[in-house]
Each structure stands twice: as structure tokens, then as C-alpha cells.
Amino acid sequence: MRRVVTHNEAETRALARSIAATLRPGSIVALSGELGTGKTALVRGICEHFGCLGQVSSPTFTIVNEYSGTADIAHCDLYRIEKPGDLWETGLLDIMSGERIVIIEWAERAAAALPFPRLEILCDYGDGETDRVYAIHEADAEHASLLAAQGRMEASR
């Protein structure tokens, strides 16, 4: 886990641009944290890296926004989701195994339904008014396959 403190929105966008350089088609980015902690700012930074910043807007419930630059990006906000099963209505699950980079705000609302591996970023407030703290959990493929194996074992019992 990597913990980064930023002091303004520009720094958060710069952090997101550096994270974006590690993303590949099919990558999943799960953003969690309270209102105003900079989830959309991170999306903007990622989109800057891929040359599609001008297209970013906040998605409404059940709608996945799609942007196209040097990569194709799907952007979803699960704020209004009540249970993980509601995720089906968003159409997100259908596109998750494809070529797009998928970025999800309020991912904690449906964490149980989101596939691994995924890059998780927990967003929080810091001490100063414009400080934000990002806990970045790199995609952990080995952990994911262990979880999947565990799931199969439990299912076969």
C-alpha cells in the first residue's frame, strides 16, 4: 500500500496522471471515500493522461460515461446504489472484462461485486482544508486468485 498526501487539486491530478501510466486496457480502478475527497479529480487526472479530459462529466445513476482518447475509458459513480446486485442495472458488469479502462467512484457500495484484480484507491481528507490522503492498493493478482480459489472451494462444499 502506498499513501500519498496532496495539498491541492492540481497535485491530485498529477498523482492520477502518474497512476494512469500504469493502467492497461481492461484495468479496473475502484475509488472509495467520502463526498469531496477528490474521486472525480482523480478521474480527471487519469483522463488527462489519455487525452480525453474534455469529455469528463459526473455520471448519473445507471449511466456509464464513456470517453475515448489514447485509451477507451468507462466512468461510473455508484453513489446511489443500495446493494451490490443493483450493479447489473448500470451495465458496468457487461463492459468490465473488455478493452476499456473502467473507473468506479463510490466503489465501496458494490465492492463485493467488483472483479479482481483491481487498483483500489481509498480517498480521505487530511489535516489542512485542501489536504487529501490517498491510500493506493496496487492490483494484487495473486491475492485475487487465492480469493477466487477459496470461493470455488466454498461453493463446492
Ligand SMILES: Nc1ncnc2c1ncn2[C@@H]1O[C@H](COP(=O)(O)OP(=O)(O)OP(=O)(O)O)[C@@H](O)[C@H]1O
Ligand atoms: N488536494 C485536493 N485534491 C482534490 N480535490 C481537492 C483538493 N483540495 C481541494 N479540493 C477540492 O475538493 C473537491 C473534490 O471534488 P471531487 O468532485 O473530485 O470529489 P469526489 O470525491 O468526486 O466527490 P463526490 O463523492 O461528490 O463525487 C473539488 O472542489 C476540489 O477543488
Ligand SMILES: [Mg+2]
Ligand atoms: Mg465525484
